[in-house]
Amino acid sequence: MTTFETVGQLTSFDPAFADVVDPAARVEKLTGDEFSWSEGPTWVKAGFLLFNDPPENRMFRWSEADGLSVFLDPSGHAGAPIEGVREAGANGLYTEAAGTVLVADSGNRLVARMDPADKSRTTLAERYDGKRFSSPNDVVARGDGSVFFTDPPYGFREFDESSLKEQPVNGIYRIDADGTVHLVDDSLNRPNGLAFSPDGNTLYVANSDDKRPIWMAYTLDAAGDVTGSRVFADATDLMDEGVHGLPDGLAVSTGGLVFATGPGGVLVMNAEGKRLGRIETGSAIANCAFGDDGKTLYMTSHKFLARVPLKVAGLGFQN
Template identity: 35%
Template sequence: MSFFVLLCHLTFFATLIAHEQPIMEVCGFKFTEGPLWVDELGWIFSDIPANTVYKIANHEVYLSPSGNSNGLALDKKGNILLAEHGNRRISRMYRNGNIEVVAERYQGKRFNSPNDLVVRSDGSIFFTDPPYGLPGGMNGPNAELNFCGIYEITPKGDVLLINKKLNKPNGIALSRDEEILFVADTEQNAIFKFLYKDKEYPMEEIKFCDVASPDGIKIDKQDNLWVTSSEGVVVFNKQGERIDIIKVPKHPANCAFGGKNGDEFLVTARDCVYLYRLKKEK
């Protein structure tokens, strides 16, 4: 490798965050996931084995039991949606604390183990359903489906199957114009995209980029895709080209943008969560 190429490779990293080191590190959990910024609460996240949703401040319990929640999201009205990894359903928690089941079956059969979710502006909920929370996985006694699906829950509550061809669909995100759905397949070491604008079901998967063991994913204001992976948090532009990587102290599982000024980036990583400051937009 030439010196010039090596120099380019080394200066390629960590340009989208203000500092390489996190501004906050909180540890002592079991396995953190589902980071979410909520204006009234601040940062919250799931701890799957602990069956708890925490607020980042002082390990404060926000919800327990949580159905072993994994991914979290906000609906159009600001209620919290939970991908209940253990209870095998998508649920909604209202501001008064009441919880309702949004969906738990496809064609009469229970989901595997809902993992992550994203919400469209019209209220549609998209989520992935790998078997990570099922004892014995797809071959276990509790499995009712014979595939790992990607689904849409319409505003009317209908459950539509988008695709069942990925091996282990995991993180999920929508492009800014909401015309492209991105899904991480951990087992295939790749991110796939689906052209939601065509609205043809099932949708064909199109490989977007390769990355080692991708998990949670998020889209930023510039339509860059941030991917938690065994490499760290790898950032891809709209063309699927790597433009950045954030090295995290531990293997990251998910990430989210937020903060009072929208300049924070929270990464969940094994028993810890790491908060980074984003660079100011020019």
């Protein structure tokens, strides 16, 4: 059995953190420093993790048995380089109940569904109101089959000022089962990671803005429309010189705990937004996902992949 290097630390803010992760648990570094920016992890039911390196336009596969390998190259845009594009690859991934994987394809400026068995893809949406998306960043499915995703301008070198940008807002969108696309919210400057509460009625969204580093909670009706919203948590007090990371990727446990990448690592918060603790790797963590039997948290940590064992399980692993 491979022994991995221990990195980072666990920081407790509340005694309840000990019920989430053993205080003696090791944060393990699973790969070398081989990625420009690792992102978008998701656990595939066949028994492996997929994640992306958007700047390098590659998708990787990792498992305990087989280690690291390239799964897709390119993961996104396959043509000649496009002037003004800084991330040609895919970004966020999400494994659906049927085993298919949703892909936030930043380079191709669309959202797709991929069959991990044969790597075939079907485009779900690439435009809203006749205009191309900017660079879909993260994606998640609701229990009713609808798909939600965020569309910040991170794929462009000049961000909002890019001549490639067609959408007037940086939005949160919903794709209904019939393919119809709806703008859910346009109030965030940098909407990024997103995840649902266990009942599917609350959508958590990270705002990766160093001037407003918050997470929003949107209450949704049966159709997926917003009926209310609130600031779920605010990381302004954690922003400091030398602290790496912003609100980015999200994952939720079966009990409703929110695992949110942010300043310093992965913040673990209860359903009221109270901080219980932080899982740290020593570098900025872009995203996280539950894997194995649901009680392992995998983290894409800048240049490497990391994991930590938990006492709680992620959504989708309860059966």
